[in-house]
Amino acid sequence: MTRKARQVVAILAVAWPLATFASDPSYARARVRPTPDPGTVLFLRKGCVACHTLDTDPDAVGTLGPDLSEIAQRMPAARIRAIIADPMSESATTSMPELDLSASQVDLLARFIMATPKPVPTPTPFRPRPKPTSGF
Numbered sequence: 001m002t003r004k005a006r007q008v009v010a011i012l013a014v015a016w017p018l019a020t021f022a023s024d025p026s027y028a029r030a031r032v033r034p035t036p037d038p039g040t041v042l043f044l045r046k047g048c049v050a051c052h053t054l055d056t057d058p059d060a061v062g063t064l065g066p067d068l069s070e071i072a073q074r075m076p077a078a079r080i081r082a083i084i085a086d087p088m089s090e091s092a093t094t095s096m097p098e099l100d101l102s103a104s105q106v107d108l109l110a111r112f113i114m115a116t117p118k119p120v121p122t123p124t125p126f127r128p129r130p131k132p133t134s135g136f
Contacts, residue, residue, distance in 0.1 A: 038108045039112025043057065043109060048060065048065075052067070052068045054069055055069040056069075065096060080110050080113060080114060081106055081110045084099065084106050085101065
């Protein structure tokens with residue numbers, strides 16, 4: 001085998017598997033991970049999951065703080081931002097710690113909390129009226 005032939009074989013030995021993996025969509029999907037939402041990252045890193053419950057986050061199972069699942073329906077956005085920025089502004093006896101967030105981080109966290117989808121109400125099952133038991 002000539003030197004040129006050995007080089008071609010060596011290149012193909014490396015390039016062929018790479019070309020095969022690159023053209024396989026299942027391999028490409030397995031290697032790509034979605035970028036997490038910055039608000040989600042803040043919610044986890046600042047420890048909000050330890051005290052609060054949030055329907056969209058299975059790790060958020062805390063009971064010390066309020067359930068944030070429907071907070072956007074109960075409270076205006078400005079008030080949510082104010083509480084995140086300065087927990088003492090809501091109550092002097094709050095157990096929520098100061099989070100030391102920048103204004104952009106407060107906005108990211110507030111948008112994440114407010115973006116939780118409304119829960120879909122479960123329909124009440126149909127129950128027919130009972131028939132009258134009178135003697136008529």
